[in-house]
Amino acid sequence: MKAYFAIKYYPDARNRKKIEKISQILENQGTSSFCMIRDRENWGKKRYSPKKLMQMAFDAIEKSDFVLVELTEKGYGTGIEAGYAYAKGKPVITIAEKGSDISNTLRGISAKVIEYKTIKELEKLLKPVLV
Numbered sequence: 617m618k619a620y621f622a623i624k625y626y627p628d629a630r631n632r633k634k635i636e637k638i639s640q641i642l643e644n645q646g647t648s649s650f651c652m653i654r655d656r657e658n659w660g661k662k663r664y665s666p667k668k669l670m671q672m673a674f675d676a677i678e679k680s681d682f683v684l685v686e687l688t689e690k691g692y693g694t695g696i697e698a699g700y701a702y703a704k705g706k707p708v709i710t711i712a713e714k715g716s717d718i719s720n721t722l723r724g725i726s727a728k729v730i731e732y733k734t735i736k737e738l739e740k741l742l743k744p745v746l747v
Contacts, residue, residue, distance in 0.1 A: 617746070620673075620680040620706075621651040622698065624691030629659040631689075634735075638686060638711075641739045645746040649684070650676045652693075673697055682707040685726075688716045698722060709745060711738060 619642055623635060635651055642649045653659060656672055664672070673693070677683060683701035685694050687710055698708050707727040712718055714731045723729055728745055732738040 617647040617682075618680045619647050619649045620677045620683045620697065620701065621649045621686070622683055622694045623651065623653075623686040624689040625653060625693055627660050629653055632659060634686070637735045638684075638738070641735070641742060642684070642746070644739075645743060647746055650680060652676070669693075670696065674700055677701050677706060678704060680706065682709060682727075685710045685722070687712040687718055687722065690717065695722070698725060711742070 621635070621639065621642070623631060635654060639649050639651065652669065652673055656662065657664070677697060677700055683698060683706055685698050685708060687694060701708050702725040708725055709728045709730070710718060710722055710726040711730045711732065714733055716731070718729060730738065730741045730745070732741055
């Protein structure tokens with residue numbers, strides 16, 4: 617299995633630890649992941665035009681089995697990626713820390729929505745979804 621991992625973009629990669637922890641959860645369950653900031657932008661060291669970035673994202677989504685959207689913090693790109701995946705028939709799994717604002721639109725296109733308190737709890741909640 618391969619997941620496209622969508623998460624809010626920060627030029628300074630301040631959410632790197634979260635990306636790495638969630639990627640490890642996926643890996644532990646036998647799911648490889650693609651994350652734009654990690655795999656194409658090398659944690660902010662490489663820059664691409666917005667058009668090129670979105671084309672790379674769309675290509676990666678098409679090669680993935682599903683899209684995992686981390687929506688604790690909203691980002692424009694995550695919504696576009698989720699919508700594209702849904703339009704292409706790819707399952708969308710949305711995860712977010714409890715109390716996060718998940719729009720009804722995203723809830724509507726998500727095959728599963730998981731709200732968690734800690735990364736450890738996320739691992740337990742995500743495990744049956746990835747089997």
